[in-house]
Amino acid sequence: MSEVKVIIGIIMTAVLVNNYVLSQFLGICPFLGVSKKLDQATGMSIAVIFVMVLATAVTYPIQYFVLNPNDLGYLQTIVFILVIAALVQLVEIILKKYIPALHASLGVYLPLITTNCAVLGVCISNVDSYLLENAAFGSSFVHALFNAFGSGVGFFLAMVLFAGVRTRVERCNCPACFKGMPITLISASILSVSFMGFAGLVENLLGLG
């Protein structure tokens, strides 16, 4: 089992099989709130990918080097929220100063992501799954980063797909009682059912255990 294969497996699992929005039902708030227009959905998703990778890059070492040696695993949630919130603020300040163009396109979404459960979920699940490997810090950390990136891409995929679905649904002549949020929730559930079809895909495709 080569390393590349493992990484491809991690990314595909995160994007398709364990899609954060459609299979694990995290990050539903932006999924329903910001998916009305395609450009907004894209902006939000790119910001999410960015923050997910960054948050994992920071919280993983904290868990590994600070919390676990001191038997403070139970402080995980509060520490992660604190660190992610501070991190997003810092990133916003840095972007505003040095890359105003990127700030103009991502800036609106960054504060929204601060307390996004999908971001926290990625950090916690990374820590939980990769620390179990008992591998050296280096390789498990890289896996966690790729998993975070894949999860972000999965969020992006779900957002873009759903933005497309919603623009079609808005133009449809659906019964008045289903108009607005009800039909949106129903289409979200159908989209989520369709993602169930990816279960088992990665194991069989790449021959992973």
Place this chain on the structure above:
Amino acid sequence: MEVVIIAVVVLAIIALICGVMLTVASKFMAVEQDELTPQVRECLPGANCGACGFAGCDGYAAALVADPDLPVNLCVPGGASAAEQIGAVLGRDVGEVVKMVAEVRCSGTCAVTRPKMDYEGIESCAAAKLLFGGSGACIYGCAGLGDCAKVCPEQAIYLVGGVARVDTSACVGCGLCAKTCPNHVIEMRPAAAHVVVACSSHQKGADTRKACSAGCIGCKLCERNCAAGAITVKDNLASVDYEKCTGCGKCLEVCPSGCLVGLDVAAPAKEA
């Protein structure tokens, strides 16, 4: 007890590091914001209607500060008072702001015209227009499905007898309806206009007559009788030059179809 102390200390240290980091970052990487932009933004009404031609009030405020040649009177909903305030903030001369309101140039109610087919599709003028130019007998007229009413930020447009009408007291003159109307039936006119032509049909007189008994047939009686030369008939349709119009009301008397509507005329005018 020791466990608690360790937990509290670790958390406090992490929080302290985050706090110091953010404080330092905000000190050293603070972006100096233009102080004028928020001040100018305060003068604007915040309707984000886009009548000024910019993407919302923020866009106009930023453009005003950036471009010294940009007129300060582009905000229609804000009117003269907004222009004066902006002028005061930026220290520029204020031009005159003419209050504009929307006018639906169509009198084709159910009583005077008829549909040429039954339309059962998406409830939108733009969609209806795609099918043979709309369901009405007159393809220039108001389709009556209310696309304009949907975009109106002030809910100033309502439908009466299959034709959109504007509540001029509620209209802020943003012009969104005029941009939305697929038939370009809605025109922005000065609120102080005396006479408007309530028809947009460029068809020949006989064809207009067949489709709608209230349409402008292009007979030019108004053009000939207007002492101020404010009315011109072009492409079988009369149009009023609001600056020249004196509001004498002569045109209203001679118009055979009643498509001229008097709003504020000196002489007693017959109601169209």
